[in-house]
Amino acid sequence: MSDLAGSFENSNSKPLSADAHAAAELDRSSRAVRRTRRASSLGQILANSLIASQRGSTALLRLSRPSKRNALDNAMIAGIENFMSDPPEGTRAIIIYGEGKHFSAGVDLAALSESRAQGGSITFSRAFHRAFDRIENSEIPVIAVLQGAVIGAGLELAAAAHIRVAERSTYYALPEAALGIFPGAGGAVRIPRLIGAPRMTDMMLTGRTYTAEEGMPLGLSQYVVDDGQGIAKALELAEKVAANATLSNFAVLQALPRIARMDPDGGFLLESLMAALTTGDDEAKARLDAFFRTRAANAAHSPNGDDL
């Protein structure tokens, strides 16, 4: 993982930000005991294996179970759902990343076997659905930083994020069929939307893997960066995201995917409603006014300055 992320991995080390408050919060998180309910303070611990921190208006959520390649168990899934249901006040972007060399090697198979023994496979799957649905349907943009293994439910988690930044070490795999199982964390719905059903079919039937660079043109990520650069890139993107009008971001996350799935006739109307609502918003008025003031100021200095 990146040097920047490395600073998160040991919360006694120097944190990402030189900000003394944030440093104190990260230290506090390292001393906190496991809590089942999410705390809304910074540096919160959601489970032993899930740690949240804050940098400005960006919240970072770290999968923190590196000895298991961040395999996802019940506590982590409940923690993700809790965090996404009530992110810290004022958060404008969320970054999800993995501690260590891997994003996530998938579902914790011991937890899966246990759910099976207890006849609760469907409940287990539905808990993943609730948690990842909170990500996909979040009104706050979610950026996933990927590295190393992005396998099974790890890929299903990544697919629920709005933006994926893959470090070069990333590789994608769906080995479920070899184990006799099937994706149960929303991957069968979301992954074909990224890469098409035929490519997912091939990955599942033959065990084929894709690298970060192969995956980007297929749709598995929107960005590929060098190893160690993922968090920095995600923070840079989060800053751009945070600079947009809130209602425009809402429209992108809530309206765009639904319009894409709708009958076009209804989709066009929904688009018009969304466009009219954003245009009528005070924030749009203020931003448009600022644009015209800047143009007028430029026009005073240049004869061609009134180009739009």
Added chain:
Amino acid sequence: MSDLAGSFENSNSKPLSADAHAAAELDRSSRAVRRTRRASSLGQILANSLIASQRGSTALLRLSRPSKRNALDNAMIAGIENFMSDPPEGTRAIIIYGEGKHFSAGVDLAALSESRAQGGSITFSRAFHRAFDRIENSEIPVIAVLQGAVIGAGLELAAAAHIRVAERSTYYALPEAALGIFPGAGGAVRIPRLIGAPRMTDMMLTGRTYTAEEGMPLGLSQYVVDDGQGIAKALELAEKVAANATLSNFAVLQALPRIARMDPDGGFLLESLMAALTTGDDEAKARLDAFFRTRAANAAHSPNGDDL
């Protein structure tokens, strides 16, 4: 076509496998007379222009009309439907390939004209639909090996397969509009799912063709291999496919494409049901148990061996 495939093209020549039994079966096929009903024995002849053979648990179906670039006529379409309706017992993967330099140059235009003269164009089209639907909805994975011309109904046939392996000589074309006709073998439904409607629109309006290497990133195939390597690659993939749990392969072929087309809400539920059913299956239990035994054995040798 490949050297390996070459061995199939003349069934008196040395067959693909050195296996004496398979060789005998291939010889038998060469002596068989035309039968209207499919025989379930190996080396069956489904039509003069369609020949099936078997290698282990993989069934191979050869389009065998090389003088017509494997143009598809009524007998071949009926043969494909018959074969796919009742594949040989124990078949775990099916490979469809073309004899000679081309996969298929499309519908046999003489047969199309004849159907037109008899007012049976719609019947002709629906027969293609039934046959290719048997491929797409097969519970046994179907791999198409492409080379040379993959034109019109040839591309429509390829699009119905689950995995496409294209040799470098492959080129894709949809020249229907220049002939005043329109795809009638499911291509208007399936090809936009592979490459998007705008790319298919361009191919049809302008006669644009794509090569094997151009086609892969667009979704026309999942693999590109050197000329002559298609059958070997398909057999290698078939072996991986055959090693999966039967119920997982069923889920990939039956559930995945339907989930991809469903309303997401229903799709998530169907995914959970499919995941729970596979997880509860004895084969999954055996495979997960084997996974944990291997992990435990590795852990005895390595302190980090219990990673997922």
